[in-house]
Amino acid sequence: MPSVTKLEHFAGFRERVELLSGENVFACYQCGMCTAGCSFADEMDMLPHQVIRQLQLNNWKVLESNAKWICASCLNCQTRCPKGVDLSKLMEAMRQIYLRQQLDQVEITQLSVDQIRCLPQIALVASFRKKTG
Amino acid sequence: MNNTAYFPGCSLKAEASDYERSAAAVMEALGQPLEELERWTCCGTVYSLTDDDLMHQLASVRNLIRAQECGAEEIVTLCSMCFNTLKRSKVFIEQDAARLETVNAFMDEEPDYEGGIEVFHLLEILRDQVGFESIEGRVTRPLSGLRVAPYYGCTLLRPREIGIDEPDTPMILQDFIRTLWATPVEFAFQAECCGTYQIVDTPEMVLEKSHRILSSAMRAGAEVMVTSCPLCMHNLRLCYEELRSSLPEKRELSIVYWTQLAAIAFEVETGELPASMDKLLEGLPTSMELVR
Numbered sequence: 566m567p568s569v570t571k572l573e574h575f576a577g578f579r580e581r582v583e584l585l586s587g588e589n590v591f592a593c594y595q596c597g598m599c600t601a602g603c604s605f606a607d608e609m610d611m612l613p614h615q616v617i618r619q620l621q622l623n624n625w626k627v628l629e630s631n632a633k634w635i636c637a638s639c640l641n642c643q644t645r646c647p648k649g650v651d652l653s654k655l656m657e658a659m660r661q662i663y664l665r666q667q668l669d670q671v672e673i674t675q676l677s678v679d680q681i682r683c684l685p686q687i688a689l690v691a692s693f694r695k696k697t698g
Numbered sequence: 699m700n701n702t703a704y705f706p707g708c709s710l711k712a713e714a715s716d717y718e719r720s721a722a723a724v725m726e727a728l729g730q731p732l733e734e735l736e737r738w739t740c741c742g743t744v745y746s747l748t749d750d751d752l753m754h755q756l757a758s759v760r761n762l763i764r765a766q767e768c769g770a771e772e773i774v775t776l777c778s779m780c781f782n783t784l785k786r787s788k789v790f791i792e793q794d795a796a797r798l799e800t801v802n803a804f805m806d807e808e809p810d811y812e813g814g815i816e817v818f819h820l821l822e823i824l825r826d827q828v829g830f831e832s833i834e835g836r837v838t839r840p841l842s843g844l845r846v847a848p849y850y851g852c853t854l855l856r857p858r859e860i861g862i863d864e865p866d867t868p869m870i871l872q873d874f875i876r877t878l879w880a881t882p883v884e885f886a887f888q889a890e891c892c893g894t895y896q897i898v899d900t901p902e903m904v905l906e907k908s909h910r911i912l913s914s915a916m917r918a919g920a921e922v923m924v925t926s927c928p929l930c931m932h933n934l935r936l937c938y939e940e941l942r943s944s945l946p947e948k949r950e951l952s953i954v955y956w957t958q959l960a961a962i963a964f965e966v967e968t969g970e971l972p973a974s975m976d977k978l979l980e981g982l983p984t985s986m987e988l989v990r
Contacts, residue, residue, distance in 0.1 A: 587749030604891045608903055635903075638747065639891035640856035644865040657747035671899050684898060686708040687779055687929045690743040691895035694754075 578625040585658035590620045592648045599642035599652050608635045613642060613652055620655060633659040634670050634696065664698035671696040702823070703735035703770035705761060707780035714777070714928035714955070716969025721776050721820060721957040723967035727836055728828060735764055735773065743779055744895070745786040752801055758787030759801055762815045763808050772816045774823055776957070778927035782853035785817040785860045819854060821870055821926065821956070822862045830877045837963045840879035841982060846959065847920035847951075848872055848882055849911065850889045851930045865889065871924065874956065878963040885918040887911040892933045908937035916951055921978055924956040931955065950974040 583590060599613040600606050606613060611630040619627035636656040643651045663670070671692055681689065710718040725732050738761055746754030761784060765773050775781040791797050792813045802810040824833060848871030855861040855868055863870045868889060872882035892911060893904025912934060915923055925931050934953050942950075952975035961968040962979065 585748050585750055604907060605903075635896075635900075637891055637894045637896055638744070639852040639894070641852075641890075644856050644858050651747075654747045654749070661748055676898070680898070685713050685928055685932045687743050687777070688895045688897050688932065690708075690740065691779070691929070692898035694742070694744050694746075695895060696899070 579620055579623040581662065582620055582655060582658045585661055586651070586654035588651055588654050588658075590617055590650075590655065593617045593621065593646075593650050594648060596647060598645050598647060599650075602641040602645050604639060604641065605635045605637060617650065617652065617655065628659055628662060632656065638695075660695065664696075667698050669697040673697065701769065701771040702733070702774050702818075703765045703768060703772070704732040705735050705738055705741070705765075705773045705775045705780060705784065707738075707775065707777045708740055709777055709928035714931065716971075717776055717928065717931075717955040717957060719967055719969040720955060720961040724957050724960045724964055725820075727964045727966050728832065730828065732774070735761065735770070736768055737764055739764075741780045741783045742787070743783060745783045752791075752797060752804070755787045755791055755797075755801065756805065758784050759791060759811050760805070760808065762788060763805075763811050765815045766812060767809065770815070772818055774818045774820050776820050776926065778819070778851060778853040779929060781817065781819040781862075782860065786857075788815065788817055789860060819862050819926070821854075821874065824874070825870055830873060833874075833960070834877045837878055838965050839963050839982070841959070841963050842879045844880040844978065844982065845883045845919055845921045846875045846880045847885055847915035847918065847923040848875060848888055848956075849915070849923050849925045849930065849934070851925065851927050852889070852891050852894070854926060855889055871956065875924070875959070878959060880922075880959070880963075883915065883918050883920040885915045885920065887914045892930045894929055894933070897929075897933055897936075904933050905937045905940065908933045909941060912938055912941060912951060916949060920951060922959070922975065923951055923953045924959055925953065926956055950977075952978060 595614055595618060597614045603613050609632040611632050616627055616630060616632050633656045638653040640653055643653050706718060722732050740757055741761060742754060742757035773784060791801060798813060850868050855863060855865045858865050875882040887910055890911060891907060893907040897904045938951060938953060952972045954971060954975060958968050958971060
């Protein structure tokens with residue numbers, strides 16, 4: 566996991582996330598529908614609705630959660646949110662904060678020849694799009 | 699399918715070539731052969747979810763320009779991920795004239811994209827333009843009694859604005875399965891994510907998600923599962939290979955593309971089928987007369 570120390574003194578963290586995502590985090594009223602329907606919530610160290618709560622509180626430490634890397638943008642949360650919040654875009658914004666500082670989550674050079682040969686192109690390209698800068 | 703350009707995408711030319719071969723044979727049989735878009739390029743695979751960045755929309759827009767150049771009005775895809783990426787990019791770019799202008803100004807080597815190219819998935823074309831009735835009329839080997847689980851995954855259905863059916867209660871694949879005289883088997887995880895590209899760096903998580911999907915369909919009594927996404931296919935088949943040895947009873951599940959199911963019913967080129975599928979088909983009647 567890349568270090569987050571560079572980001573510690575992040576001024577205007579919430580505004581940055583809102584700018585990147587185009588979403589208003591205060592639209593969320595914490596009903597928990599996103600977490601209830603999330604296929605990946607069991608893998609996350611912070612639940613989807615808790616991530617939004619921390620964004621509302623402007624707590625940059627939410628960046629340390631693994632949730633953004635686990636989220637696969639399946640959009641169950643987006644289609645079911647009663648307030649129209651697109652959590653997949655908030656997760657993408659948090660990924661981008663890392664990736665735009667070259668803090669890649671997948672090391673392309675670490676992939677074995679076998680992996681590259683066996684994985685379909687769409688898996689590789691999608692993974693690089695989501696997890697490298 | 700006049701003025702419709704077929705966009706294959708990378709996987710259809712590689713590991714999903716059976717999907718393309720069966721789709722081409724099915725459309726040929728329906729008298730509406732697929733015509734491949736010239737000089738197509740990768741769509742970008744996943745739609746960019748950032749609002750401040752147009753760069754990641756360019757790959758999709760280039761393909762829309764290719765369609766515009768050859769006088770097509772529509773693009774049709776087989777791959778669910780290409781469908782999602784192309785259609786979402788199209789909507790995003792066309793929503794706002796300033797975005798379209800910026801993209802056009804940036805790509806000065808390309809003619810301007812004028813907007814208006816429609817993006818469809820082949821299933822939509824069959825339902826809305828060809829009509830499932832005409833497909834039923836072309837069936838020469840009805841798949842009576844075959845229990846088929848429709849697996850939608852994510853990108854055909856979500857987000858709602860671009861999905862081909864209701865995200866939580868889709869019916870299109872069930873209707874399609876019935877058209878071929880087979881029996882749709884609904885199951886709890888039919889529109890849940892298989893784990894997608896996470897197979898690259900967290901395969902154990904993907905196998906767990908795919909396992910839920912497969913076991914849920916098998917518990918519901920499915921013998922066959924159909925999908926429209928090459929990445930779902932990869933993950934599900936990988937998981938099935940691991941699962942198979944531990945199956946309590948020797949129950950098998952054949953995972954195929956939805957077009958391969960139609961190709962079987964039409965008795966045209968199916969592409970390669972899993973061995974378990976051949977066994978299932980041996981038990982089915984071979985001609986229409988046996989059923990009617």
